[in-house]
Amino acid sequence: MDLLKELKKIEKEAEKELKELSSLDQLEELRIKYLGKKGAIQSIFSQMGKIAADKRPVVGKEANQLKAKIENWLNEEKEILEAEAAEARFKAEKIDVSLPGAEVKAGRQHPLSLITKELEDVFIGLGYTIAEGPEVESEYYNFEALNIPEHHPARDLQDTLYIDDHYLLRTHTSPVQIRTMEAQEPPVRIIAPGRVYRSDELDASHSPIFHQAEGLVIDKGISFSDLKGTIELIIEALFGEDRDVRFRPSYFPFTEPSAEVDVSCIVCGGEGCQLCSRTGWLEIMGAGMVHPNVLEISGYDSNYYSGYAFGVGLDRLALLKYGIDDIRVLYENDKRFLHQF
């Protein structure tokens, strides 16, 4: 029996069969056929006893080499087949990435909330805290303590909705100034956003209910130039760096000096257009140095402390910033509107 010849034969056969391989299953079959416990190579080893002892090492060596060789072949082939199988699988699993994603319904923030939060965050960054006050107010907080005596023409500046002889709906967020001063000692640094009411007929630019944010800073050495710098910063934060800002004399009973703040028109940039009534400017907020009468009525020493205050209409800010042309849209809550924010 020539085992060496037998080995050669196995080798040839294996080589041939390997070439014809087409699947990993077949490969496993071949592995068993040649390398398995009852496989071809093993049968050579089991026949070793039948040959001459001096030939055994040679045959053993050859058989081992063949075993290694076949094993090598099988592994190489396996790698190739596996790669092919993977490729085929990936190809079969290809998807249409252009199909729409699963619908996730997250709700939207109301634009008024959005602008309020934006403003609050700017002021928090400047060291302000957020203050609040009731919407139903007394004459005292809404008018008298703000230096608006009962029979003063300044009362005409705001049409008031009354509840009875004592209470009214606050016409501005300014009462929060007084409530804050009553509750704490300087330094004061607050912003107070909130809902306010006026007896104004509802139309595209007026609403009996709207929102304001009041700012108040009181400390030793607060100046009009501090007020200017703060407001310029706010406008930059809300409307970007390209806006011009101007201050012009105005009148609020609770500030002196008082100023109206204009920003260069966000539509025409100052050329003049319909939005700005051809003036190139948009009135954006009122501001001023806290009137000494207001400081004194709340028990602050007006010779030692000074402060500034400002009030901005949040609805107007939202209209300008988001390009909305009718204030009523804010309160209609049309889903098609809400889902734009």
Add this chain to the structure above:
Amino acid sequence: MQISYNWLKRYIDIDFSPEDLSEKLTMAGLEVEALEYLAQGLDDIIIAQISEIKEHPNADKLQICYVKTEAGGEEIPVVTGAPNVAKGLKVPFAGVGRTLPGGMKIEEVELRGELSQGMICSKDELGLQEERAAGIMVLDSDAPLGFSFKKYMKLDDYIYKLDLTPNYARCLGMLGVAREIKSLYAPEKKLIKPPISFTEDQSEAHISEQVEIDIEAPELCPRYTARLVKDVEIKESPEWIQRRLKAAGIRPINNVVDITNFVLMEYNQPLHSFDYNKINDGKIIVRRAEKGEKITTLDEEQRLLDDEMLVIADPKEAIAVAGVMGGFESEVTSQTTDVLIESAYFNPVSVRKTAKKLAMHSDASHRFERGVDIEKAVEANNRACQLLEKCAGGRVVPGVIDEYPRQYEAAVIELDCERVNELLGVDLQESKIIEILKRLQFSVEKKEAELLVTVPSFRTDVSRGADLVEEIARVYGYNEIESSRPVSKQRGQRTAKQNFEKRVKELLNSGGLDEVITYSLQAKKSYQDLNLTEVEGFNQFVEIKNPLSAAFGILRTTLLPGLIDVLASNARRQGAEMAVFETGTVFRNVGANKRPIELNKLGGGLFGAENNLWQQDAPNFYQLKGVLEMLFEHLQLSDFHLEFAEARPYLHPGRKAELIIEGQKLGFIGEIHPQLAEKNDLPQGAAIFEMDLDKLFALSKAKSYHYQQITKYPVLDRDLAVVIKEEIAVGEILQAIKNAAGEMLKEIKLFDIYQGDQIKSGYKSAAFELKFQAEDRTLRDEEVNERFNKIVDHLSEQYSAEIRGN
């Protein structure tokens, strides 16, 4: 307040362009609301004359006018339908190629076969009146042919509509505006004062022999001056006075009334003219009205007076409401010959109260309320006399009566220049501050380190240092002041409650609810429509005393009507689904003249959910409940359950519940009552909730994050399906399982509810997935089985539950 550019130039010879002046006024604090050019679009209109008129051969109502624009010039045919054309009339004319104020260009046309080469204009076509004119505008016969129409009409003028704040009382007259411009922009110019000289008729007895003035209430009338002018001829005032008044928006009436208005506009001093012969005994008494006294005012309305009001009276009766409106009886009429001119100062608060009580706001009361220049009373009166002499042929009686019981005392303000600089953030020299104040006609004296500033009588708005600081800033220029920012020593932040509310909103957003903001003023009717008027709390309406309309008549007591309106209006617009929430204040009336309670509420609602969870056919309810469960879970409020609600008539009787968190009732959830949904255009099954946000905050405040070691031992799953009577709430079974299972049960989840063929009628099956786990060891099957059996025993004992598929 409305002023004309040309008129202003009579008092100060400014050389600013009209547009430039507009900007300057606004920047001085006299906000220009509108600037109008009176001759807008009239450049092309010239004066022509109709030289001949012919009948139109083909149209009854049309005529052919031949006009010429220069003597001996060519005759231009114009076809017109105007009824008032006549040969020789001077008319405003626009030729071919010219443009009318509206922008229409005149073209050569044929009208029914006749050539027309221009247009004879009517007042409305020229923009001179709003309503349609009956015919063409006819000019005086001496109007110069071919001359510019706008120049001839003196329309080449600009009108400034000023929005004057109460502190600009001094600018309610032309002289005041001129003075303001001089102070701020043209200190080198001189103010041109109106002429006030006239001849007193020495043949007349001195006024003090003909008129007596008695001020009984000097606190309300510190000064009263009067002059008497006789033999005036009541007629139209001259064209120039009428033109000025029209420019100021005042309707011309007759020369006497026009002159008083003219002086009012010049001096900001309201005057009143009485028919002298109707004043009994020639005696004027300035007194408080008697309670219940009556007067018929100029507008022929009878007014009921009270003792807080000041009247001008003769010995018999009141003849004017002081500073507000004259009386009908003593009015100047076409028969009047002698007029008494009043120029006085009335107490601002008193005038304001009176005008308000009588609901009579006049040009006079507007000015007295804001304070006029008490020192100028006589000068204004003299100016009126000068004009009455010139334009009404009157003879001025010698002398003036000047009752001045409370002499004006100028306020003197101490001003610390250092403080001025500190407040403005500038560094002005004392000399600069003095210069500014002097420019504004304050007189300044130095007193040690301070300035003593005397306020001129026309500055009724200035009373303390801060007012002067504003004046200094105004002249220096607000925009010249450098910007700075105060250094903050504090940390900016939201309060815990504000952060909580922000978080709640963010969580609800992530749960798919859109934030809405609705009106807090509402109609009572919407509460009736929703059956809310009988509900305790919801019916504690705070009513508005002076509402704009019934739609804004009350303050909301709940967020419900607003939310339902949002859902309904979106449903009407064919929205298939909508999910919303709102946070906001609601108000509750707690009795007359008591401060209403303000509650901070969170509400929400949705319709259009599609997941028919648990086959209950209530997808909206369970969707909304799911959102709330998510919210509470995130807020670490695990002890939450719903309890079927007995009350709440606005909700579906079988689908309503109280929200119970940690044992407290915080609000409700449910489907809108089907009949109310129907009535309010709301889709059936829409779900809604409302709860108290402040209470929710109070409960969540105690919570904080604390890390729990993650258990590394395996989980053992068991499914449990029980058959129970259908009226038993699954939530109850769930709680019972938890109680019986003890700590070993880490999680329990309902995954199926079944009623049908395989279950006997009147029963339902509920299937739960249970997860058991121990913190300290691997649980053995036997342990879990033992516990599981305990649960089963408990359920069958307590609820006669049968275990399904066991």
